[in-house]
Amino acid sequence: MMEDLHLSTGHELKVLMRDGLESAKILDALYARIDVLDSKIGAFALVNRKAHRRPGGGTLDGIPVLVKDNICVKGEDTTCSSKILKGFKPPYDATVVRRLKEEGAVLIGKANMDEFAFGSSCETSCYGPTRNPWDLERIPGGSSGGSAAAVASDETIMALGSDTGGSIRQPAALCGVVGLKPTYGRVSRYGLIAFASSLDQIGPITKDVEDAALLLGVIAGYDEMDSTSVDIPVPDYATSLASDVKGLRVGVPKEYFVKGIDREVEAAVKRSINVFKDLGALVVDISLPHTEYAVSAYYIIGPAEASSNLARFDGAHYGYRAPDAKNMLDMYVRTRSEGFGREAKRRILLGTYCLSSGYYDAYYLKALKVRTKIKEDFDNAFKFCDIIVTPTSPTPAFRIGEKANDPLAMYLSDIFTIPANLAGLPGISIPCGFTRSGLPIGLQIMAKPFAEETIFRAAYTFERNADIEKRKPKL
Amino acid sequence: MKIDKEIVRRVALLSRLSLAEDEISEYGSQLGAILEYISKLNEIDTRDVPPTSHTLATLKNVYRKDILKPSLKAEEALKNAPSSEGDFFKVPQIIEKR
Numbered sequence: 001m002m003e004d005l006h007l008s009t010g011h012e013l014k015v016l017m018r019d020g021l022e023s024a025k026i027l028d029a030l031y032a033r034i035d036v037l038d039s040k041i042g043a044f045a046l047v048n049r050k051a052h053r054r055p056g057g058g059t060l061d062g063i064p065v066l067v068k069d070n071i072c073v074k075g076e077d078t079t080c081s082s083k084i085l086k087g088f089k090p091p092y093d094a095t096v097v098r099r100l101k102e103e104g105a106v107l108i109g110k111a112n113m114d115e116f117a118f119g120s121s122c123e124t125s126c127y128g129p130t131r132n133p134w135d136l137e138r139i140p141g142g143s144s145g146g147s148a149a150a151v152a153s154d155e156t157i158m159a160l161g162s163d164t165g166g167s168i169r170q171p172a173a174l175c176g177v178v179g180l181k182p183t184y185g186r187v188s189r190y191g192l193i194a195f196a197s198s199l200d201q202i203g204p205i206t207k208d209v210e211d212a213a214l215l216l217g218v219i220a221g222y223d224e225m226d227s228t229s230v231d232i233p234v235p236d237y238a239t240s241l242a243s244d245v246k247g248l249r250v251g252v253p254k255e256y257f258v259k260g261i262d263r264e265v266e267a268a269v270k271r272s273i274n275v276f277k278d279l280g281a282l283v284v285d286i287s288l289p290h291t292e293y294a295v296s297a298y299y300i301i302g303p304a305e306a307s308s309n310l311a312r313f314d315g316a317h318y319g320y321r322a323p324d325a326k327n328m329l330d331m332y333v334r335t336r337s338e339g340f341g342r343e344a345k346r347r348i349l350l351g352t353y354c355l356s357s358g359y360y361d362a363y364y365l366k367a368l369k370v371r372t373k374i375k376e377d378f379d380n381a382f383k384f385c386d387i388i389v390t391p392t393s394p395t396p397a398f399r400i401g402e403k404a405n406d407p408l409a410m411y412l413s414d415i416f417t418i419p420a421n422l423a424g425l426p427g428i429s430i431p432c433g434f435t436r437s438g439l440p441i442g443l444q445i446m447a448k449p450f451a452e453e454t455i456f457r458a459a460y461t462f463e464r465n466a467d468i469e470k471r472k473p474k475l
Numbered sequence: 476m477k478i479d480k481e482i483v484r485r486v487a488l489l490s491r492l493s494l495a496e497d498e499i500s501e502y503g504s505q506l507g508a509i510l511e512y513i514s515k516l517n518e519i520d521t522r523d524v525p526p527t528s529h530t531l532a533t534l535k536n537v538y539r540k541d542i543l544k545p546s547l548k549a550e551e552a553l554k555n556a557p558s559s560e561g562d563f564f565k566v567p568q569i570i571e572k573r
Contacts, residue, residue, distance in 0.1 A: 087555075088555055089554070089555060091547055091551045091552065091554060091555070092547070184529070184530050184531065185531050185534075198528060198529040198530070224539060227537035228529065228531060228534065230531060230534075290519070292515075293515060293516055293518075293519060295512075296512060296513040296514075296515050296516050297516065299509060299512075299513060300513060300516075307490065311491075314491070315557060316556075316557075316564055316566055317555070317556060317564055318555035318556065318557075319555070319557070320557070321557035321558070325567045326567065327567050327568065327569070328566060328567055328569055329491075330567070331566065331567050332491040333491050333492065333493050334493070336490075336491050336492055337492050337493045337494075340492070345490075345492055345494075345498075345502070346502060346505065346506075348490045348492065349483070349486050349487065349490055349492070349502055349506060350506055350509060352486050352489050352490045353478075353482075353486045353506065353510075356486065356489060363513070365526055366516050366517075366521060367516065368526030368527055368528055369519075369521035369524040369525070369526050369527075370516050370519055370521060370524075371526070371527040372521075372524050372525060372526060372527040373519060373521070373524060375527055375530065407505055407508075407509065408505075408508055408509055408512055411509070422530075423530060424529075424530025424531065449530070
C-alpha cells in the first residue's frame with residue numbers, strides 16, 4: 001500500500017522501485033510522517049525539504065537516509081547539536097556522505113544527538129531532547145538517539161550514527177532497531193567531527209539486519225583521507241546473510257550477567273542464547289576478566305581525546321564567536337564558555353585534568369595500559385568462540401531527566417558497549433524482545449576485527465528464527 | 476576524592492573555559508566522584524604492560540606521496556568564518572600597541 005511506504009525497509013523499497021515505484025512517493029510518505037510526529041519525538045536536527053533522487057542509480061538509488069548531525073554534508077548545517085557550531089555549513093562532504101550520494105541515496109536531513117556525541121540519552125542537544133518512540137517520557141538512548149528514534153518511528157528508512165562508547169548500539173537497543181558499530185578502521189571518519197579519534201566509528205542504524213549489511217557495504221572501505229582506515233577489501237555482505245549458525249561457537253561472558261542488570265533484560269538475553277543453541281550453535285562459557293575496568297579506562301581515554309579534539313572550537317575559523325572580545329584569550333574563553341553545554345564542559349575539564357602535567361601517567365597512561373588488558377581478554381576469548389553474545393544495555397530505556405544530574409550513573413549505562421570500542425571490535429545490537437511494559441530489549445553480538453560477516457550471519461539467523469514479536473511503537 | 480576549587484579553576488583556564496562560582500563547586504564534586512570511581516584502575520598491576528593508543532596492530536606511520544593536489548579555495552575556507560578580511564581570518568588584536 002502506497003500510504004505505508006514509510007514502514008518499509010530499504011531492501012523492500014529497492015524491489016518496489018524496480019517494479020516502478022517512484023522515489024518521490026517514498027519521500028512524500030516520510031515528510032507526511034515527520035510533519036505529524038517529529039514535533040513530539042524530536043529526532044531531526046534538520047529536515048531537508050528539498051531532498052530528491054539524483055540521476056545515476058546505485059545500490060541505494062532513491063532510498064532516504066538520515067545522517068547524524070556530526071557528519072559533514074556539504075553546504076548543509078552540521079552542528080553536532082551544539083550552539084558552538086550553529087550555522088556551520090561544511091565546505092566538503094564526509095567520505096561516507098560522498099559514498100551515499102554516489103550510490104544514489106537521498107539525504108533526508110540531519111539527526112539530533114547528544115551535544116558532540118557526549119551522552120547516552122540524547123538529552124544534551126541544543127535543539128532539545130529526542131524522545132523514545134516507544135514511550136515519549138523516556139530517553140531514546142544516545143548519542144545517536146535521533147538516528148535510532150527516526151528509524152524506530154518510520155520517519156526515515158535508514159540512518160547513519162557514530163559510536164565511540166556505544167552511541168550506535170545502545171540507542172538501537174533502546175529503540176528496538178538494528179545498529180552496527182563496525183571494526184575500527186573499516187569505515188572512513190573523514191568528515192566525522194571527531195570526539196575520540198582512537199574509538200570513533202560510523203555505522204548503520206536500520207530496521208533489519210539486511211539493511212544494515214546493505215548500508216555498511218556502501219560506506220565501508222579504504223579512504224586515503226583517513227589514515228586509520230584499513231586497506232582490506234570490502235566483502236559482499238549480502239552473501240553473509242545465510243540463515244545458518246550450525247557449529248558457530250557462541251561465547252557468553254559471565255562478567256556481563258552481574259548485579260545491577262535488569263531482570264527482564266537478563267531473561268531476554270538468556271532466551272536468545274538458547275535460540276542460538278536450538279539452531280545448532282555451540283554455546284561456550286567464556287571470561288572477560290577486565291570488563292569491570294572498561295568504564296574507568298573509557299572515561300579517561302574518551303574525555304582526554306575529546307578535550308584535545310575540541311580545542312579547535314575557539315571562535316576563530318567557524319561557528320560561534322562571542323561578540324566584542326577584548327583580546328584573543330578573552331575570545332577563546334568567552335566563545336567556549338557560551339558555546340559549549342554542561343556535559344561538553346564536564347568532559348573537557350575531565351580530559352584536560354587527566355592529560356595535565358603531573359597526572360598524565362597516573363590517569364591517561366594507566367588507562368592505555370588497562371586498555372591493553374581489555375584487548376587481551378578478547379584475544380584470549382576468541383580462541384574459544386566465534387561471536388560473543390551479551391545484553392547491549394543493562395536496562396531498558398530510562399526516564400527523561402532520571403540520570404541527567406548524575407554523570408557517573410549515566411556513564412555506567414554504557415558498561416556493555418564500551419569494551420568493543422576499547423578493543424576496536426565490531427558489534428551489533430538487534431532486537432531480542434520487550435519488557436512487560438512494552439520497552440524494547442537489545443542483544444549485542446561482537447566478533448573479531450573485520451568479522452562483520454560473522455556478525456551479520458548470526459544476527460540474520462537470529463532475526464529470522466527467534467520468535468520475537470514484530471511490533472511498531474504506538475504513535 | 477576531593478577536587479578543590481583551586482584545581483577546578485586551574486583546569487578551567489587550561490581548557491579555556493570560565494566558570495561561575497556555583498559551576499566550580501558543582502564540577503568539583505562531580506569530577507571528584509568520577510575520579511574516585513576511575514581510581515579502580517589502580518587495582519590492576521600494569522607494570523609490564525605496554526599501552527594501547529589505538530587497536531590497529533599493523534598500523535605504522537602513514538605517508539602519502541608528495542604530490543600537489545587541489546584543496547579548498549580561500550574563499551570557500553573563509554565562508555564559515557565569524558569574521559574575515561581579504562584572504563584572512565580576522566581575530567582580535569594579538570600584539571599590543573606600545
